[in-house]
Amino acid sequence: MSSPHDRVIAYLTDAGIPFEVVEHPPAASAEEYSRIVGSQLQQQAKALLLRRYKREGGKDLIIHALPGDARGDLGELAGPLQAKRLRLASVDELEAATGCHFGELPSIGSIFGLPLSIDARLLEQDRVFFNAGRLDRSVVVDLNEVSKIEAPIVVGA
Numbered sequence: 001m002s003s004p005h006d007r008v009i010a011y012l013t014d015a016g017i018p019f020e021v022v023e024h025p026p027a028a029s030a031e032e033y034s035r036i037v038g039s040q041l042q043q044q045a046k047a048l049l050l051r052r053y054k055r056e057g058g059k060d061l062i063i064h065a066l067p068g069d070a071r072g073d074l075g076e077l078a079g080p081l082q083a084k085r086l087r088l089a090s091v092d093e094l095e096a097a098t099g100c101h102f103g104e105l106p107s108i109g110s111i112f113g114l115p116l117s118i119d120a121r122l123l124e125q126d127r128v129f130f131n132a133g134r135l136d137r138s139v140v141v142d143l144n145e146v147s148k149i150e151a152p153i154v155v156g157a
Helices: 004-015 030-037 074-078 091-098 120-124 143-150
Strands: 019-023 045-054 059-067 083-088 116-119 128-134 137-141 153-155
Touching (some): 045 128, 116 120, 116 143, 120 143
Parallel strands (some): 059 116
Antiparallel strands (some): 128 137
């Protein structure tokens, strides 16, 4: 199986979605990442892997992308994500489901067979930066183009 980074690049290329790869040193915070890649915080898509306990029973994992200057309120997200409750996935769950380590998760779900939800504020941006399966590689893309293929749950719209 190819690396998460290779899967992101292949996905965007195969879909014909224009993107730019940015190589950079790993960052310890959203603020540091912003300085390194030259983005604004609201242009950064942080991706969280969530364990979703569904209202109708059962559970699954879902990727939620939110702006770099926002915090994920799991209580507020539960309703739009049709969940009784949500929790952050463990590091082991993250690695098993995606092959990513902490901080590497891209804002794309289908390459991992997972649903995606996106904070509507990210779709207001012309360019969005997110880690591309590696801490030292990011992609810059119009997330609206990705959304046409991913068909995410848009939260806060």
